[in-house]
Amino acid sequence: MSTPERQTDIGPPHYEKFLHPVIKKNYGKWKYHEILSPGHMVHVSESGEKIFTVRIASPRLLSTDTIREYCAIAKKHSEGFLRFTTRNNVEFFATTEDGAKALMADLKSKGYMMGGIGPRISNVVHTQGWVHCHSAATDASGIVKALMDELAEYFTTKELQNRVRLAVACCVNMCGAVHCSDIAIVGVHKTPPRIDHENVKNACEVPSTIGSCPTSAISPDPTKKSVKIKLEKCMYCGNCYSVCPAMPISDAENDGVAIVVGGKVANLRTPPKFSRLAVPWIPNEPPRWPKVVAAVKTILDAYIKGARKHERVGEWVDRIGWESFFKETGLEFKIQHIDDFTFARETFRTSASFKWT
Ligand code: SF4
Ligand code: SF4
Numbered sequence: 001m002s003t004p005e006r007q008t009d010i011g012p013p014h015y016e017k018f019l020h021p022v023i024k025k026n027y028g029k030w031k032y033h034e035i036l037s038p039g040h041m042v043h044v045s046e047s048g049e050k051i052f053t054v055r056i057a058s059p060r061l062l063s064t065d066t067i068r069e070y071c072a073i074a075k076k077h078s079e080g081f082l083r084f085t086t087r088n089n090v091e092f093f094a095t096t097e098d099g100a101k102a103l104m105a106d107l108k109s110k111g112y113m114m115g116g117i118g119p120r121i122s123n124v125v126h127t128q129g130w131v132h133c134h135s136a137a138t139d140a141s142g143i144v145k146a147l148m149d150e151l152a153e154y155f156t157t158k159e160l161q162n163r164v165r166l167a168v169a170c171c172v173n174m175c176g177a178v179h180c181s182d183i184a185i186v187g188v189h190k191t192p193p194r195i196d197h198e199n200v201k202n203a204c205e206v207p208s209t210i211g212s213c214p215t216s217a218i219s220p221d222p223t224k225k226s227v228k229i230k231l232e233k234c235m236y237c238g239n240c241y242s243v244c245p246a247m248p249i250s251d252a253e254n255d256g257v258a259i260v261v262g263g264k265v266a267n268l269r270t271p272p273k274f275s276r277l278a279v280p281w282i283p284n285e286p287p288r289w290p291k292v293v294a295a296v297k298t299i300l301d302a303y304i305k306g307a308r309k310h311e312r313v314g315e316w317v318d319r320i321g322w323e324s325f326f327k328e329t330g331l332e333f334k335i336q337h338i339d340d341f342t343f344a345r346e347t348f349r350t351s352a353s354f355k356w357t
Helices: 021-025 064-077 097-109 140-151 197-203 206-211 239-243 290-306 313-320 322-329
Strands: 030-037 040-045 050-057 082-084 089-094 166-169 183-188 218-221 226-229 256-261 276-283
Touching: 021 050, 040 097, 050 097, 064 082, 064 089, 064 097, 089 097, 140 166, 140 290, 183 290, 197 226, 206 218, 206 226, 206 239, 256 290, 256 313, 276 290, 276 322, 290 313, 290 322, 313 322
Parallel strands: 166 183
Antiparallel strands: 030 040, 040 050, 050 089, 082 089, 183 256, 218 226, 256 276
């Protein structure tokens, strides 16, 4: 039966339109794939047809010049096709080994970093940060630059036990994949929004501002024709500021980041996992965020030292137990690590035995 024509112009065009012809022809008929080098792999179809993929890290915030250059490379080597991965990598394609070699030589001559395929770190997925978003508690792209300068060899050459996905989100709204990445950094506010009562009544819709608060911390303040916040209920999420610009939350002195670990999307061997808190607080230290970079390196080094082959970060932590995680990394266990959230029952220990291994 033929696929019916789309009757709407709402939403993106059908993805098939953007598939390289060899991928389209062999869709769902791939026999195997092989990683030939850190940024180079081949897929072989049941018909014997091959497609070579070459992956580079993108600078994430892209200038039009860079995008034009990607397009020129795709036109020259990749029949006009390229692919942006969910982790900010860019992939080009070749149908022959010689074609892939010419593509890689061209990318190398232009200074692009090839890698990220297989048991390595990926390029870092991150959110907008100070560059654009109003509720950012930190600068996502600045941290990522500092981090990738330190970890680049785990993208380009060195192998790990398994892939390690990194992410940065610049507030707890987490537009990035922080909740499901192996090691992730999340921007944290530590002070409640400041209410500009004069502007609340001029610029904000009070019912929707009240409705925006996930903890019901906001209520009307009829005397001021504004709103008030019950401080003990506020979790500094910044949702109200998204709705009401007269409630800014950014605070240069008190904003910073937390580090969470062990999340993953894959359901290979173990089910997908949410990330858990490893470091509750590190202050913002632009432009190089030395403490954040050092903490991520400490976690990665402990994983490299202690994990078994094929273990993801979360699987390694589950096997050794959180007590050993803090012992192996030397990170401090703090009161913020104790989960006292209303729905914390699922995370409570159900046994009194500690797991020292
Ligand atoms: S994570 Fe928060 S601050 Fe960052 S882009 Fe998303 S909403 Fe904005
Ligand atoms: S910051 Fe979040 S929790 Fe606090 S008042 Fe605003 S919406 Fe509510």
